[in-house]
Amino acid sequence: MKEIIQTVQFQASTHDVFELLMNSAKHSAFTGESAVISRKVGGAFQAYGDYITGINVEIVKDVKLVQKWRASDWIEGVYSLVTFKFVLVPGVGCKLIFTQEGVPTDQFDVIKQGWADYYWDPMKEYLGED
Numbered sequence: 001m002k003e004i005i006q007t008v009q010f011q012a013s014t015h016d017v018f019e020l021l022m023n024s025a026k027h028s029a030f031t032g033e034s035a036v037i038s039r040k041v042g043g044a045f046q047a048y049g050d051y052i053t054g055i056n057v058e059i060v061k062d063v064k065l066v067q068k069w070r071a072s073d074w075i076e077g078v079y080s081l082v083t084f085k086f087v088l089v090p091g092v093g094c095k096l097i098f099t100q101e102g103v104p105t106d107q108f109d110v111i112k113q114g115w116a117d118y119y120w121d122p123m124k125e126y127l128g129e130d
Contacts, residue, residue, distance in 0.1 A: 001080075002108045004100040008120045011093040012127045014062045014086035020123050021065060021084060030126035031118065048118070054079065062086055071111070074104060096120075 010017050020026050027035035027047060037045040038056060046053045051072050058066035065084040080102035087095040103111050 001102045002105055004098070004103055004108070004112050004115065006098045006112075006115060006120075008096045008098065009089070009093065010096060010124065010127060011129050014088050014094045016127065017094040017096060017123070018062045018065065018084075018086055020126065022059075026126075030122045032122075054082075057081070069100070071107070074107065078102075078104060 020030055022037055022039055024035050024037045027037060031048060033048040033051075035045070035047040037047070039059070041056050041059055043056050044053070045056065045067065052069065053072070054067050054069040056065070056067055058064060063086055065086075067082050068079045069082045070079045080100050082100045083098070085097040087097065089095050098115065100111070100115075
C-alpha cells in the first residue's frame, strides 16, 4: 500500500471547495456523474455513479473531511483513508491539502493522476478558474 499527498490551490473560499465535495448536486455537476453524499459522520457516499464508495469518518465543516474510500475495481474489503484539509490563504483562496493512505500499489499511478483529472481540474473549471 502507498500514500498520495497533493496540495491544490483554488481561487475560492474554503466553504465553496468543501461544498463541491460534500454537496451531492454540486459534486454531480462538476464531475458530470451521479453522486449521493451523506453529510453525517458514519454516513455513506458514492460518486462517479457507484465507482467510488465509502463512509464519512470525520467532518469539520469548511476545515477537514476524512473518509474511508474505495474504488469498485479494488479487491473486496480494501479501503483507503482520504483526508481533505481546507486552509484559507488570505487574498488567494483555499489551499486544499489532500492525503490518501492505503492505496493499492498496483493502482497508485492511476489513482494519483486520477485526482487531478477527475477532481482538481474539473473543480477548478466548475469554479471558473483558468
